[in-house]
Amino acid sequence: MTKTYVHGVGMTKFGTHADRTLKNLLLDASRQALEDAGRPKVDAVFVGNFLAGSMSNQEILGAIVANDLGLGYIPTAKVEGACASGGIALRQGILGIMSGEYDTVLVAGVEKMKHARTPDVTQAINAAMDTDSNEKHAGLTFPGFFGVLAHRYFHETGATKEHLAMVALKNRENALQNPLAQFQKPTTLEEIIGARLITEPLGLFDCSPMTDGAAAIVLSRKPSPIHVRSSALVSGPTQMQDALDLLSIPAIGESGRKAYEKAGVGPEDIDVIEIHDCFSMTEIIAIEELGFFPKGEGFKAIEEGHTKASGKKPVNTSGGLLSRGHPIGATGLSQIYQLVHQLKGTAANQVNGARMALAQNLGGTGSYSAVHILERV
Amino acid sequence: MTKTYVHGVGMTKFGTHADRTLKNLLLDASRQALEDAGRPKVDAVFVGNFLAGSMSNQEILGAIVANDLGLGYIPTAKVEGACASGGIALRQGILGIMSGEYDTVLVAGVEKMKHARTPDVTQAINAAMDTDSNEKHAGLTFPGFFGVLAHRYFHETGATKEHLAMVALKNRENALQNPLAQFQKPTTLEEIIGARLITEPLGLFDCSPMTDGAAAIVLSRKPSPIHVRSSALVSGPTQMQDALDLLSIPAIGESGRKAYEKAGVGPEDIDVIEIHDCFSMTEIIAIEELGFFPKGEGFKAIEEGHTKASGKKPVNTSGGLLSRGHPIGATGLSQIYQLVHQLKGTAANQVNGARMALAQNLGGTGSYSAVHILERV
Structure with missing residues (x-):
């Protein structure tokens, strides 16, 4: 089987870019990745993006990258899978x-959200629900969905809002070390717990923000020190009412099992992890689904500090979606950006001797989950 | 190299489906294709779509197909490349x-446009231009772009509005035989030439319509009588001001050359053709770019009847975009639907003994062109 390697990574600062266009961000990250890879000849481009059509009246992002970077008459495409668009583009x-x-392939992801009003962004993001379902029209939103999961998790396990806050605090503390992260202001457990409520029981710090930003990766069949050991993608239930168990997001578990199987490794082999913490609750569920901690006990691992950068299973050393930021189409690739730096020994919050890394990127309420395992060879 | 074969095709009626949702159309075509293929186990789904996010607040189409058809936890994605989204999804x-x-892979394409006001659709479609370019903000539209090409073509070659009308009439006459086509009302050259102007020199019949519809294809590595002999995709200039020659859409020519080279065949080997006639002018340019007729002489081939279903190079026996209709994400796959029936001997406007077929699907002002060559084996 043909092996795939990472040759370069690029990423813009995540945050508010009022003076820059979507295209400007996309080309910036792409140029950085190509520069990092030594300006190779590129045979194809895939762009991960979710909202540019509805929020920026801008599609054809694949062609724009090829045209504006002078890559010639090569195949390009945009790939969409809600918040997993970046991870899915990587897989393509x-x-x-x-x-x-x-x-050699350039994979880039981008989103621009901060120019729009929050209700308009919320409406646009709801395109990640099934429009024919009654729950969308009944008023379900993504914070609402993950809030329900948190309530259920509290009820079943004895976890509390404080455990959610510990996730948010850890990721904020990680972001303080990452100059590309959106949030760089220190905070406290008290501030997080006392912050205004978004949807019971999730407060402001439990929810990933709106973000502008882009990230890009250059892949090649030519060997490099960073090998893509496996790629897995699954689709799962597209409606909350299809969930058999509110303690589980089955797409995450399925994508993890497939990725481990293809890689011939298990969760015990993974040194550093980027997980799709769209909400603090999601991080707890994901570390369980991916087998890093037993079901119903993820919150204890958080409490015991195992997921800190200095812990035995460092999760979201970049700051995660909660504090690095969540420019939707770029998120899956910003995870890879962080992990490649971890494997090269040049990361923010460097994990000493990291050799194998896992990225998990979620779309919708579990409609998509992509897992990629990288290793230093 | 692994070969790919077509195992099933499905397509809804193209037209106005006021009482059916986007998802309903998408699942209908998908089910038909799976049924036609003998209900195989599906390993992945790709959906081609352009406007569902902005016009129907509906993304995650890949996951919806997998979920609602009970295909299990399989990889899925939506693929976008403006009006070439269907052809690009096929390539993925x-x-x-x-x-x-x-x-085995299910590839489906869908669009729903007829529920919206024409100015809103025009605005949404303009996402296929570069939003950072001055020409978009100066008011360029797609009819405007292809109108300029027609003017220039007339000036250089001596062709007239009557030649455009001959394209439109041929495709309408073909559509009369195709029960799935949008337009089934006979017309005349006089009616076409006298129709209201959309943009000088293009009249109503020279422009493809707004359409609701879906089409789907099942592909497999397992042999079948319909072999995908080659697949080519290129990106080209994303702005009109980048055009070096207004008689050419270079992406079409480049994609054709690549497809012929990979297939080891030339235009002389092709028996039946589906071309992206988003405007009547585009069909004339495309038959030249793809080498079926010399540059600047496509209009003569039209005049001489060579592109009729009974001619030596039958083009758009389905009715083409102009009369079969143009539900954007479905268009590239509806071309394949027609060609597979041609190769099986079961098509509307059957071309006797058709053995090799070519489909060309365009995006934007030449930002994308996908060419697929199919053969009966």
Whole structure:
């Protein structure tokens, strides 16, 4: 089987870019990744993006990258899978190399959200629910969904709002070390717990923000020190009412099992982890689904500090979606950006000797989950 | 190299579906294709779509297909490349099989446009231009762009509005035989030439319509009588001001050359053709770019009847975008639907003994062109 390697990574600062366009951010991250890879000949481009059509009247992002970077008449496409768009674009790049059609692929992700009013963004994001379902029209939102999961988790396990706050605090503390992260202001457990409520029981710090930003990766079949050991993507239930168990997001578990199986490794082999913490609750569920901690006990691992950068299973050393920020289409690739730096020994919050890394990127209420395992070779 | 075959096709009636949702159309075509393929186990889904996010607040189409058709926890994604979204989705399906990751893939395309006001659709479609360019803000639209090409073509070649009308009339006459086509009312050259102007020199019949509809294809590595002989995709200039020659849409020519080279065939080997006639002018340019007729002489081939279903190079026997209709994300796959029926001998406007077929799907002002060559084996 053809192997795939990472040759370069690029990322803009995440945050508010009022004076820059979507295209400007996308090209910036892409140029950085190409520069980092030594300006290779690029055979194809995949762009991960969710909202540019509805919020910026801008599609054809694949063609724009090829055209504006002078890459020639090459195949390009945009790939969408809600908040997993970046991870899915990465997978299409890997499949393109495995197919034998491409030697080197640029994968970029971008989102611009901060120019719009919050209700308009919320409405646009609801495109990640099934419009034909009654729950969307009944008023369900993504904070609402993850709030329900938190309530259920508290009820079943004895966890509390304080455990959610510990996730948010950890990720904020990680972000303080990451110059590209959106939030760089220190905070406290008290401030997090006392922050205004978004949806019971999730407060402001439990919810990922609106963010402008872009990230990009150059992949090649040519060996490099960073090997993509496995790629897995699954789709899961698209409606909350299809959930058999509110303590589980089955797509995460399925994508993890497939990724481990293909890689021939298990959770015990992973040194550093980026997880899709769209809400603090999601991080707790994901570390359980991915087998890092037993079901119903993720909150204890948080409490015991195991997921800190200095812990035995460092999670979201970048600051995660909660504090690095969540420019939707870029998120999955910003996870890879962080992990590649971890494996090269050049990361914010460097984990000493990190050799194998896992990224998990979620879409919708579990409609998509992509897992990629990288290793230093 | 792994070969890819078509195992099933499905398509809804194209037209106005006021009483059906986007999802309903998408699942209908998908079910038909799966039924036609003998209900195989599906390993992945790719959906081609352009406007569902902005016009129907509906993304996650890949996950919706997998979930609602009970396909299990499989990889899915939506793929976008403006009006070439369907052709690009098809290519991702082929790459997925070539990669060794998937044995059987469902590729579906859908669009729903008729529920919206024309100015809103025009605005949404303009997402296929570069929002950072001055020409978009100066008021350029797609009819405007192709109108300029027609003016220039008339000036350089001596062609007239009557030649455009001949394209529109041929495609309407073909559509009369196709029960799934949007327009089934006979017309005349006089009516077409006398119709209200959309943008000088393009009249109503020279422009593809707004359409609701869906189409789907099942691909597999397992042999079938319909072999995908080659797949080519290129990106080209994203702005009109980048055009070096207004008689050319270079992405079409480049995609054609790549497809012929990979297939080891030339235009002389192709028996039946579906081309992206978003405007009547586009069909004339495309038959030249793809080498079926010399540059600047496509209009003569039209005049001489060579592109009729009974001619030596039958083009758009389905009715084309102009009369079959143009539900954007579905268009590239509806071309394949028609060509597969041609190769099986079961098409509307059957071309006797058709053995090799070519589909060309365009995005934007030439930002994307996908070409697929199919053969009966």
